[in-house]
Amino acid sequence: MNLPENLATGFYAAFSLINLLYCFLGALLGTLVGVLPGIGPTMTIALLLPVTFTLPPLSALIMLAGIFYGAQYGGSTTSILINLPGETSSVVTALDGYQLARKGRAGAALATAAISSFVAGTIATLIIALLAPPLATLALKFQAPEYFSLMVLGLLVSVSLSSGSVVKAMGATLFGVLIGIIGTDVTSGVERFTLGVTDLYDGINFVPIAIGMFGLAEIIRNLGQGEDSSRSIQSGKLSGLALSGRDLKQIVGPTLRGTGLGSILGLLPGGGVVLASFSAYAVEKRISKDPSRFGQGALEGVAAPESANNAAAQTSFIPMLTLGIPSNAVMAMMMGALLIHGITPGPRIMTEQPILFWGLVVSMWVGNLMLLVLNLPLVGLWAKVAQVPYKVLFPVIVAISCVGSYAIGLKMIDVFMLAVFGVVGFVLAGLDCELAPMLFGVVVGPMLEENMRRALILSRGDPTTFVERPISAVLLAIAFIAIVVAAVPKMRKKRAEVFSD
């Protein structure tokens, strides 16, 4: 099939009334939860994941995607209006966005964020449509050794892109791998690490792990730090959403550059989205004729990170959908959702589930359009939602976590696991271990073992198969370089700069 035909399939699927509704619902819910302080996209998806279980696969995925970029976008709204980034990737948006709001140009900043996100979303959707099919064709040639090496690459790159200590992140990731293989060994049928608990024979469900680590642990930290009550809203005048011709001219360049940078970084495993917005901002600041304007309320400082994080959010779907390897925690959850619906993401998804694949791609664009339409008129409402006091918010999160985990299979074990992983997440985060690569390890762990086993059967037990097959060797080499680069002190300093700039 060719591109227009594929897109037509997608449009047909995405524009069914029910899918449009779920797309809308997802974008709305995502924005609503994303606007709430202290809840980022990862947590939003973890909390809302159980809600989508009862839907058909495509609708569930469309809704989750909507939740994802809705949450992403909601975070930028609050960073601009109340200087309270809902998540790491909007920290940069707050720098100039909030300054603009203080100068009474909140409307212009919000419009810039909306428009640049939409442009980036449109371009990134096209990139997915163009890039995914050839990548999937390539991936079909992959056999077990290649898959094994690809997963090692994914794990190591996500470790090297995480913000803390490389050694700790690696340890946490491996810990995640161990947790992932708890349950019955698929080949021998032997129980592993279940402590004799019958309910663990099928392994630990992914959802309580994610909610516990990203939801409960976060609440404990927030409560422990005490609440900051100094949220002053800078809505002032929310009129003036229209941008002047001069404003538009100012944001064209940053938006396009941000989109390009974001699209590339989104493909990388690891903190793609966060890295994208930070580096897009840094690039604009560097090439600007007057860098001193940045941090004082430059529209470019809003357009660049917003377009970059949105583009990265979209393209991060590519590795998950075509290779079956999630590139970050959010994608790990998307993949978990697909697996629950009995769909294995990978190179075959495009030929076996064309409606699902292209429907999702097209719905991403539709969702972005909805955000544009939804957000500008509702900005006043979002600003109010963002001021919900935390003492009301956290019991709500706790309740959704409990009922959501229980709702997966009406099993108590899932709720207990929620508590266990709340503790795990809290302890590891307290020790500066990155949680995102760990979650990645949980998802990839079983696949890693399975492919290693298959590869070694094929090679009759000879481990050199991983370096003798050319594609596999190249992947491992890249993985090795990624981890060495991240561990070298000089690069570490530079990395720290990128994250603190």
Added chain:
Amino acid sequence: MITGFLFVGIAACFALLAKDLELGTSQNMGPGFFPLIVVGLIATLGLVIIVSALHKPGGNANAGATKPMMWRPFVCIIGSPVLFALLVEPFGLIPGLSLSVLFSTLGGRPWRPWHSIAVSALVTFSCWLVFVPGLGMPMPLFNWPGH
């Protein structure tokens, strides 16, 4: 330093649990083969952290990560799902959820009884609305042990 010991501890626990698993050969990996590799790697990383921490005394910045004021929220937030798991099947969704939400509010300060009761009632009602009529989850609302 703590992280290092934690990693070594995790590795030791999993190794202990894996000791009865068959290793198999590399050509025919047994259930214990892959865990052994991962456990070995974690233990190595843990030792690396411990050794490098020993080499620069005073550089142990994350020793006080768990502040004493964290205990109260910790117990309440973690206790809440445990309570829910224990109560939901014998007593049903409504009592289980409202009590565990009420317990979680104890983690915030200042704790005001009426406010907390109102919040937990509201939250329980909304959760019921979303999950039971909304998503059609077959959860018993009220129950009594033995019935």
